[in-house]
Amino acid sequence: MAAIVEAPNGDEKNAREHGLASDRRDALVSVGLLQPFWCLRLRQEEAAQVCMSSSVRLCYQSTVSISALHLDHGFSLFVAVSHGRVFKTSILGRPTVFVTGREASRVLLSGKDGSVRLNLSYAGKQVLGPTSLLTTAGEEHKQLRRLIAEPLSVDSLKRHFQFIDDWAIKTLEGWPGRPVLVLEEASTFTLKVITSIMMSLEPAGGEQDEFRANFKLISSTFASLPLKIPGTTFHRGIQARNRMYAMLDSMISRRRNGEHERHDFLQTLLRKHSKEGEDGGDDANKLTDTQLKDNVLTLLIAGHDTTTAALTWLIKFLGDNPHALQILREEHGRIRDARNGGTHLTWSEVNSMPYTNKVISETLRKATILPWFSRKAPQDFTVDGHTIKRDWSVNLDVVSMHHDEDVFPDPEKFDPSRFDKPLKPYSFLGFGSGPQMCPGMHLAKLEICVFIHHLICRYKWKPLDEDSSLHATLVRMPKNKYPIAVEPL
Numbered sequence: 001m002a003a004i005v006e007a008p009n010g011d012e013k014n015a016r017e018h019g020l021a022s023d024r025r026d027a028l029v030s031v032g033l034l035q036p037f038w039c040l041r042l043r044q045e046e047a048a049q050v051c052m053s054s055s056v057r058l059c060y061q062s063t064v065s066i067s068a069l070h071l072d073h074g075f076s077l078f079v080a081v082s083h084g085r086v087f088k089t090s091i092l093g094r095p096t097v098f099v100t101g102r103e104a105s106r107v108l109l110s111g112k113d114g115s116v117r118l119n120l121s122y123a124g125k126q127v128l129g130p131t132s133l134l135t136t137a138g139e140e141h142k143q144l145r146r147l148i149a150e151p152l153s154v155d156s157l158k159r160h161f162q163f164i165d166d167w168a169i170k171t172l173e174g175w176p177g178r179p180v181l182v183l184e185e186a187s188t189f190t191l192k193v194i195t196s197i198m199m200s201l202e203p204a205g206g207e208q209d210e211f212r213a214n215f216k217l218i219s220s221t222f223a224s225l226p227l228k229i230p231g232t233t234f235h236r237g238i239q240a241r242n243r244m245y246a247m248l249d250s251m252i253s254r255r256r257n258g259e260h261e262r263h264d265f266l267q268t269l270l271r272k273h274s275k276e277g278e279d280g281g282d283d284a285n286k287l288t289d290t291q292l293k294d295n296v297l298t299l300l301i302a303g304h305d306t307t308t309a310a311l312t313w314l315i316k317f318l319g320d321n322p323h324a325l326q327i328l329r330e331e332h333g334r335i336r337d338a339r340n341g342g343t344h345l346t347w348s349e350v351n352s353m354p355y356t357n358k359v360i361s362e363t364l365r366k367a368t369i370l371p372w373f374s375r376k377a378p379q380d381f382t383v384d385g386h387t388i389k390r391d392w393s394v395n396l397d398v399v400s401m402h403h404d405e406d407v408f409p410d411p412e413k414f415d416p417s418r419f420d421k422p423l424k425p426y427s428f429l430g431f432g433s434g435p436q437m438c439p440g441m442h443l444a445k446l447e448i449c450v451f452i453h454h455l456i457c458r459y460k461w462k463p464l465d466e467d468s469s470l471h472a473t474l475v476r477m478p479k480n481k482y483p484i485a486v487e488p489l
């Protein structure tokens, strides 16, 4: 059996001796406590220098992990040079393994082993609640997946198509004539869409504003120390979560009283799969109110930043790649011309965008919005011939997989035609794979296809800043928020 490569020991004192800036040390603390909701503030270029210039001196424990997180190509490209495909280190005393490659991906994601499960941080568990999809495993997780599958299916999303189309048009009409930060606009658009689909929240007005404010505070807890002390980010986030749950309680009771019924995610679950309160019956196939609320919040958290980042990167990559943009313009021009007038997309049109779908996949490959998938198991298991002990944190480095030259030649190139042919299983993980594969994939693709159609058909844009560095939170986003100037075509 091959030995797992261990990083040489080191500690924070070493970090100071080697001149690490204080924000790097802060980052180190964050990684240990918040994994997998990494929150780091290192500059990507600084981190690259750390690794390249003095790899031996600085190749110790946590610092390696942190530095590598900020490299475009992920942790293991760096580690692979000196170590191999499985790498063990320790983050604040906790054994942590990094793995890469299709075989590791199969073992961690296929669920065949039955015991490997998602490894959510303490902060994540506190915020999302004990019955969230992300905190449950085994049968309980399977049952939750079954129940949420229907309201997120393509058929159910059809009911929301008109809303998405209207808001994409409305959002874009406000873009010409001013500098636009794409990330911020995409964030507003995707929040309006997901809150409408989940609970029919009006896209503007007091309730939307209140919800948005609470949501922002809740999201920020993933990047905070989980201290329940008044005045801390974590404490503020937990209070915002309580306010959001109170809003949801009031919505649920209004709906049960027959008021404000809508065709949305909440209504579908209430009508078909709800237990009426916490102890209303013992049907295992029905959800308690706590399960309902935990999972509404989970879908909002898991679906908002990811779709925002994907839409922003996609617009940026098109701006950087005129050839791909041209082919995309032709696809959408054909759709528009066949429509014989009218601005709005139709449902059948949105289902005939083959090149757009490849552009989405290539965006998710090149940007790798979720760079790590973190897992652990209640018993020892084996990856690539290496034993991973029970309760160790094991992280699949997706960035390096998406930049593996053997699978994606010339990986820096933005080339949607890579997806002309099917890829081998477990080599492309844009939406993950296996039992934990993204349940919001159809919604995310729908939002992006609709938005891109209206952008491409009616506008052109140019970037106002060429900085391509990453804001390396859990979800990778362009640090400059991609500022552009927009003109009608």
Ligand code: HEM
Pocket: 118, 133, 134, 145, 152, 298, 299, 300, 302, 303, 304, 306, 307, 310, 364, 369, 370, 372, 373, 374, 429, 430, 431, 432, 433, 435, 436, 437, 438, 439, 440, 441, 443, 444, 445
């Ligand atoms: C382009 C946008 C999106 C991307 C790139 C994305 C990516 C992913 C990936 C890679 C995973 C698997 C993570 C792992 O195995 O550790 C995942 C899981 C998940 N996603 Fe998404 N996602 C997106 C949009 C959405 C949306 C819109 C929703 C909600 C409506 C959503 C809800 C979830 C949930 C709840 C999980 C956890 C599933 C489980 O544990 O069973 N995602 N997503």
